[in-house]
Amino acid sequence: MIRALLLVLALALLPGAGPAWARTAEGDRVRVLYQAAKAPEAQAIYREMRERRLLEGLRETLSVIRLPRPLTLRLSECDGEVNAWYAPETRTVTVCYEFIQDVQNRAPKDTSPAGVTRHQAVMGPVAQVFLHETSHALFHLLDVPILGREEDAADQLAALILLRLKPAQARQIINGSAFLFASYGAEEKPEKADLADDHGLFQQRLYNLLCLAYGSDERAFGYLVDRGDLPK
Numbered sequence: 372m373i374r375a376l377l378l379v380l381a382l383a384l385l386p387g388a389g390p391a392w393a394r395t396a397e398g399d400r401v402r403v404l405y406q407a408a409k410a411p412e413a414q415a416i417y418r419e420m421r422e423r424r425l426l427e428g429l430r431e432t433l434s435v436i437r438l439p440r441p442l443t444l445r446l447s448e449c450d451g452e453v454n455a456w457y458a459p460e461t462r463t464v465t466v467c468y469e470f471i472q473d474v475q476n477r478a479p480k481d482t483s484p485a486g487v488t489r490h491q492a493v494m495g496p497v498a499q500v501f502l503h504e505t506s507h508a509l510f511h512l513l514d515v516p517i518l519g520r521e522e523d524a525a526d527q528l529a530a531l532i533l534l535r536l537k538p539a540q541a542r543q544i545i546n547g548s549a550f551l552f553a554s555y556g557a558e559e560k561p562e563k564a565d566l567a568d569d570h571g572l573f574q575q576r577l578y579n580l581l582c583l584a585y586g587s588d589e590r591a592f593g594y595l596v597d598r599g600d601l602p603k
């Protein structure tokens with residue numbers, strides 16, 4: 372399935388883009404929008420993400436993909452809802468300030484026992500969630516056939532995009548995302564109905580992410596197996 376996805380995406384890349392993901396003039400097909408917030412907590416996140424130029428960074432990452440129609444990446448206040456989604460009718464990926472606040476609440480004050488810094492534990496999942504929702508958008512805009520579950524495919528494509536970043540950056544985002552999946556996973560008490568959900572369990576999503584990372588570069592991600600995060 373990953374190969375099929377990559378093939379379709381490769382067709383959307385500029386010819387001659389080579390193995391490194393080069394920037395294209397199509398980058399302006401991705402619009403970014405930081406929506407003003409009312410709640411003080413959301414306002415603080417709004418300011419922080421603007422200063423970090425989060426959305427501009429994501430636009431840069433996506434600039435290698437030639438989109439047939441514009442896509443909007445948006446940060447928004449969501450009436451207290453911890454959420455993120457892609458809306459096909461407006462071709463908009465929305466991540467709520469409330470989601471980022473939840474991620475901040477779960478992040479270590481300084482550094483986790485496994486060495487994940489607060490910055491990584493916040494920015495990693497934010498990037499992963501944006502890329503997961505953007506993957507839904509790419510499936511829609513590029514008419515990508517999905518052979519399995521779309522939620523799994525969105526996680527896989529998000530991971531593939533992350534693993535194409537500079538190695539240190541990829542490692543930080545993978546470690547941060549793994550921290551959040553593990554945090555959610557620790558609270559998960561799966562019932563029968565959860566097995567019928569369109570998402571995998573968080574523990575499964577965690578292992579899938581780590582497995583893709585390890586499989587992409589055994590040396591760079593060997594520590595995941597060495598310290599037992601990923602079973603042999």
Ligand SMILES: [Zn+2]
Pocket residue numbers: 503504507522525
């Ligand atoms: Zn999804």
